[in-house]
Amino acid sequence: MKRYEKFAEDIAELIRSGVLAAGQRVPSVRYASQTHGISPSTVFQAYYLLERRGLIRARPRSGYFVNDNFVGPSLSAPELEAVPAAEQVRETTEVDVSELVFSVLDSIKDPHTVPFGSAFPSPALFPLQRLARSLSSATRDMDPRVTVTDLSPGNPVLRRQIALRYMVGGLMLPMEELLITNGALEALNLCLQAVTQPADLVAIESPAFYACLQVLERLKLKAVEIPVHPQNGIDLDVLELALERHPIKACWSMTSFQNPTGAQVPEERKRALVELLRTHQVPLIEDDVYGELYYGQHAPKPAKAFDTEGLVMHCGSFAKSLAPGYRIGWVAAGRFAQKVERLKLMTSLCASMPAQAAIADYLQHGGYDRHLRKLRNTLEDQLRAMLGAVTRYFPAQTRVSPPSGGYFLWLELPEQVDALKVFHAALAQGISIAPGPIFSPTRRFRNCIRLNYGTPWTDTSETAMQTLGKIIRSLMGH
Incomplete structure (x- = not known):
């Protein structure tokens, strides 16, 4: 743990224990530096971290203060937290969530609905005009022969650009391992099909992204739910027990900024996850579509970085970071690359060639990293706004x-609040949310909701949060 993280945790503990009360001023930067023997920059880093967590806030020319009506930072499913790991390995589950999911997806089609339930950030955050120029240029200069030569595995320029981004992140991957797909969802589908048969067992996160549940449902696979801690991600102890008890054929995990909880698996736990699955020779399907949307100084390493045997299939996409609607994703499929490519050829042949060429052009000339820095800053600002509204x-x-x-916030509401009732009441007021039960094949998390803060914050957003608060309080009986 770095010095600023240790100091931040010390202050957080004072807040959690009530020593520093809501609205109270935390030690000034100068005082904290002198008292604890650390540099002012270390104190600032710690306070920035606490601010991101929603524990404190800055007041101009006054310093930092504990947030009013502080909302505690630790959250996990209570029924999983209180029992031994051995009792958390549940029976396998047939998956049937699509009707509930479709009702949520239908709720965001109306452009006048506040899209807190959406799975996407606002298109207004992306350089769509610059992408359009790349699309025009790339299609104008496209060699007609690529319509035959650039079927799967995809546009070689785009694959090279993706490989370069892996290299910058410290991961050397051969281009032969990379396959371009119709979004990350197709990549994830193909990976599952490459390593499973109908009725096989797949270890999934709980709560899990609902599209994961729909894929299992469509492929007639059974789920083994593994709890997710909101700070550390998938529970490795429970996963280990599940691997010992069940003939699990694959593990699907979002290791960075998990949907819906936002959990980030620490680097050492990613290494341990890969080693655990290697021991059991179980492939990891790593869903990493949010990996570029980090708020700190350094990008999180994917679990793929610790893969020595080609067991990790790393799936990514440009839909969440650059080009929603272009439907361009990819997979670095390890030892399964050839099988995944052949499945791709048997199903959809290739992803859109103009879209591939456009994104390849943008990655070369459009300033992708500059766009990402701006996008991250915007999302972090919007997170602060939503956390303030929750408070x-x-x-x-x-x-x-x-x-x-x-860009997701996972909230556990008071025990007596039914998230599905919140969903229906909010929708009647023109507000969409994602209720907890859509993230579990067993309809758990009934008092949890997921909110999307990926839309620019406006007075409408603020009013919608106020309305949600009133709805939740009304369901508590006061």
Whole structure:
């Protein structure tokens, strides 16, 4: 743990224990530096971290203060937290969530609905005009022969650009391992099909991204739910027990900024996850579509970085970071690359060639990293705005774990609140949310909701949060 993280944790503990009360001023930078023997920059880093977590806030020319009506930062499913790991390995589950998911997806089609339930950030955050120029240029100069030569595995220029981004992140991958797909969802589908048969068992996160559940449902696979901690991600102890008890054929995990919890698996735990699965020779399907949306100084390493045997299939996409609607994703499929490519050829042949060429052009000339820095800053600002609104309008018993990347906020509401009732009542007021039960094949997390802060914050957003708070309080009986 770095010095600023240790100091931040010390202050956080004072807040959690009530020593520093809501609204109280935390030690000044100068005082904290002198008292604890650390540099002012270390104190600032710690306070910035606490601010991102929603514990403190800055007041101009006054210093830092504990947030009013502080909302605690730790959250996990209570029924999983209180029992031994051995009792958390549940029976395998047939998956049937699509009708519930479709009702949520339908709720965001109306452009007048506040899209807190959406799975996507606002298109307004992306350089769509610059992408359009890349699309025009790339298609104008496209060699007609590529319509035959550039079927799967995809546009070689785009694959080279993706390989370069892996290299910059410290991961050397041969281009032969990379396959371009119709978004990350197709990549994930192909990976599952490459290593499973109908009725096989797949270890998934709980809560899990609902599209994962729909894929299992479509492929007639059974789920083994592994709990996710909101700070550390997938529970490795429970996963190990599940691997010992069940003939699991694959593990699907979002290791960075998990949807819906926002959990970020620490680097050492990613290494341990890969080693655990290697021991059991179980492939890891790594869903990493939010990996570029980190808020700190350094990008999180994917679990793929610790893969020595080609067991990790790393899936990514430009839909969440650059080009929604272009439907361009990819997979670095390790030892399964050839099988995944052949499945791709048997199903959809190739991803859109103009879209591939456009993104390849943008990655070369469009300033992708500059765009990403701006996008991250915007999302972090919007996170602060939503956390502030939760503090102002939601019941004090609400628990939330502020993420360090992505654009989702996972909230545990008071025990008596039914998230599906919140969903229907909010929709009647023109507000979409994602209720907890859509993230579990067993319809758990009934008092949890996921909110999307990927839309620019406006007065409408603020009013919608106030309305949500009123709805939740009304369902508590006061």
